[in-house]
Amino acid sequence: xxxxxxxxxxxxxxxxxxxxxxxxxxxxxxxxxxxxxxxxxxxxxxxxxxxxxxxxxxxxxxxxxxxxxxxxxxxx
Amino acid sequence: xxxxxxxxxxxxxxxxxxxxxxxxxxxxxxxxxxxxxxxxxxxxxxxxxxxxxxxxxxxxxxxxxxxxxxxxxxxxxxxxxxxxxxxxxxxxxxxxxxxxxxxxxxxxxxxxxxxxxxxxxxxxxxxxxxxxxxxxxxxxxxxxxxxxxxxxxxxxxxxxxxxxxxxxxxxxxxxxxxxxxxxxxxxxxxxxxxxxxxxxxxxxxxxxxxxxxxxxxxxxxxxxxxxxxxxxxxxxxxxxxxxxxxxxxxxxxxxxxxxxxxxxxxxxxxxxxxxxxxxxxxxxxxxxxxxxxxxxxxxxxxxxxxxxxxxxxxxxxxxxxxxxxxxxxxxxxxxxxxxxxxxxxxxxxxxxxxxxxxxxxxxxxxxxxxxxxxxxxxxxxxxxxxxxxxxxxxxxxxxxxxxxxxxxxxxxxxxxxxxxxxxxxxxxxxxxxxxxxxxxxxxxxxxxxxxxxxxxxxxxxxxxxxxxxxxxxxxxxxxxxxxxxxxxxxxxxxxxxxxxxxxxxxxxxxxxxxxxxxxxxxxxxxxxxxxxxxxxxxxxxxxxxxxxxxxxxxxxxxxxxxxxxxxxxxxxxx
Numbered sequence: 001x002x003x004x005x006x007x008x009x010x011x012x013x014x015x016x017x018x019x020x021x022x023x024x025x026x027x028x029x030x031x032x033x034x035x036x037x038x039x040x041x042x043x044x045x046x047x048x049x050x051x052x053x054x055x056x057x058x059x060x061x062x063x064x065x066x067x068x069x070x071x072x073x074x075x076x
Numbered sequence: 077x078x079x080x081x082x083x084x085x086x087x088x089x090x091x092x093x094x095x096x097x098x099x100x101x102x103x104x105x106x107x108x109x110x111x112x113x114x115x116x117x118x119x120x121x122x123x124x125x126x127x128x129x130x131x132x133x134x135x136x137x138x139x140x141x142x143x144x145x146x147x148x149x150x151x152x153x154x155x156x157x158x159x160x161x162x163x164x165x166x167x168x169x170x171x172x173x174x175x176x177x178x179x180x181x182x183x184x185x186x187x188x189x190x191x192x193x194x195x196x197x198x199x200x201x202x203x204x205x206x207x208x209x210x211x212x213x214x215x216x217x218x219x220x221x222x223x224x225x226x227x228x229x230x231x232x233x234x235x236x237x238x239x240x241x242x243x244x245x246x247x248x249x250x251x252x253x254x255x256x257x258x259x260x261x262x263x264x265x266x267x268x269x270x271x272x273x274x275x276x277x278x279x280x281x282x283x284x285x286x287x288x289x290x291x292x293x294x295x296x297x298x299x300x301x302x303x304x305x306x307x308x309x310x311x312x313x314x315x316x317x318x319x320x321x322x323x324x325x326x327x328x329x330x331x332x333x334x335x336x337x338x339x340x341x342x343x344x345x346x347x348x349x350x351x352x353x354x355x356x357x358x359x360x361x362x363x364x365x366x367x368x369x370x371x372x373x374x375x376x377x378x379x380x381x382x383x384x385x386x387x388x389x390x391x392x393x394x395x396x397x398x399x400x401x402x403x404x405x406x407x408x409x410x411x412x413x414x415x416x417x418x419x420x421x422x423x424x425x426x427x428x429x430x431x432x433x434x435x436x437x438x439x440x441x442x443x444x445x446x447x448x449x450x451x452x453x454x455x456x457x458x459x460x461x462x463x464x465x466x467x468x469x470x471x472x473x474x475x476x477x478x479x480x481x482x483x484x485x486x487x488x489x490x491x492x493x494x495x496x497x498x499x500x501x502x503x504x505x506x507x508x509x510x511x512x513x514x515x516x517x518x519x520x521x522x523x524x525x526x527x528x529x530x531x532x533x534x535x536x537x538x539x540x541x542x543x544x545x546x547x548x549x550x551x552x553x554x555x556x557x558x559x560x561x562x563x564x565x566x567x568x569x570x571x572x573x574x575x576x577x578x579x580x581x582x583x584x585x586x587x588x589x590x591x592x593x594x595x596x597x598x599x600x601x602x603x604x605x606x607x608x609x610x611x612x613x614x615x616x617x618x619x620x621x622x623x624x625x626x627x628x629x630x631x632x633x634x635x636x637x638x639x640x641x642x643x644x645x646x647x648x649x650x
Contacts, residue, residue, distance in 0.1 A: 064212035
């Protein structure tokens with residue numbers, strides 16, 4: 001990998017937004033991470049467009065077509 | 077020391093070996109039918125097995141577009157199934173797979189009845205597409221998203237409530253047979269070294285996969301259980317080994333597939349971090365995007381062009397998918413997000429390496445079963461990753477366990493009263509407890525590292541006859557020189573000694589069957605069987621699998637026809 005790309009692997013102080021929510025909730029309420037996750041999950045889920053099945057399918061189709069094109073390009 | 081340890085005898089209708097999904101569901105269901113059930117688990121069922129840390133999805137199910145079980149089967153075997161099933165051109169009994177698909181939704185209902193949460197956060201089933209058609213359209217097979225970060229404690233609670241006698245920290249030594257029928261098994265408590273004889277009419281094996289014959293990354297795996305998905309530290313092939321030694325057939329022991337090592341950000345070719353149908357982008361080390369390698373052969377081509385290591389990334393995903401990714405990780409390995417954060421790794425953005433020729437590998441085969449999950453040894457049942465229907469994952473394990481539990485009472489009601497051969501028990505006791513008496517011997521981990529090194533160096537995904545023969549010679553040499561010198565400084569080490577005995581037996585089987593398959597069996601799969609000295613496919617081996625068993629102390633290998641799909645199933649219409 002070129003030198004300039006090495007920082008793609010790691011960065012300082014990366015914190016997953018979901019993990020932060022879980023950790024903070026666990027500390028605030030003095031409960032386990034598992035229990036905190038149970039509480040946080042429904043709130044976090046509301047911020048995701050996961051019930052839009054057609055949109056999801058469209059994303060899958062789009063990526064699959066990219067892969068098909070990539071394979072064609074590679075075989076040339 | 078063995079003379080001082082008293083025998084304990086437990087009588088039961090059914091002995092379940094392994095407290096994972098197969099073991100817990102089979103035990104729970106068998107007990108519902110009024111059977112007396114005991115379950116042994118070398119760890120604790122609350123957090124043991126592949127789902128010990130959690131699970132984010134189970135599958136696969138016939139799904140959209142009104143697909144029937146038969147449609148699903150054809151789609152699956154036609155190229156959209158797990159690599160292990162496609163590896164050697166339909167080497168899995170299709171009737172087994174048919175039964176798994178056909179009973180999958182029933183098994184889900186049973187799981188809910190067991191008290192396991194199957195619903196997504198909104199209370200609905202979280203179905204998602206699995207695989208795609210060649211033209212890029214999402215396929216009709218589906219998987220179920222689950223928040224299973226606590227599934228094992230829930231399952232363990234269910235079996236304990238159902239009256240199943242759970243023997244935790246108890247490691248199986250070997251099965252007991254009499255006149256070709258299983259009559260029980262022996263086991264050792266890994267905290268007290270108590271030797272236990274189980275007298276049972278039937279046995280269920282649910283011991284997970286076998287992956288400890290190759291090097292983990294990073295080694296040694298027993299210190300890094302958190303890092304593994306397909307390669308939990310417990311996966312010593314205990315079920316494979318005891319079935320093999322007792323005379324049951326095991327199959328596809330020559331094939332293998334790369335394991336997923338997630339914390340070290342090393343994934344198998346084509347594997348994607350997120351189970352929502354979108355595939356990662358693949359790059360060579362120069363940062364040029366390429367098509368992902370579909371298996372070791374394609375990886376080798378990239379290697380020969382000097383393009384490796386390869387990397388994948390999910391940075392192209394929309395924000396919604398990035399958030400889904402976080403939830404997937406929390407559901408399957410909750411602490412992984414913390415570990416990633418500690419190391420500065422953003423799984424949604426950073427690159428991770430694609431496994432190539434080296435790294436940890438999982439055996440792609442298992443114990444031969446029929447469509448009722450019966451092995452070739454009467455009275456022994458098997459399911460999940462230790463069976464030949466491995467690679468299907470939690471969905472296959474769940475269906476197998478529930479199906480075995482539902483039907484095993486039929487066998488138990490007609491099985492003869494088990495008669496234990498005391499000489500066999502004494503022999504197994506001596507074998508199991510001998511390391512406690514050895515001083516200045518070899519610790520089991522040392523022997524395990526040597527076995528793994530030999531497998532890495534002389535087998536691996538790309539094999540040749542000379543290398544396989546040399547590897548086998550070295551394994552035999554290790555066995556002669558060091559197995560008798562295994563030393564257990566405490567009962568926990570005794571468990572490790574028994575594990576390494578199993579690993580060594582199965583590593584030898586791996587080499588022996590790889591030598592028998594004098595061909596290369598390719599196809600677009602991750603677990604291709606590659607012999608550089610036999611680069612062509614041998615048509616005489618089409619639809620055949622090598623079955624291996626121990627007979628009078630010798631390894632017997634026979635190429636058997638894979639059964640055709642039962643005509644009754646083949647005629648199925650909706």
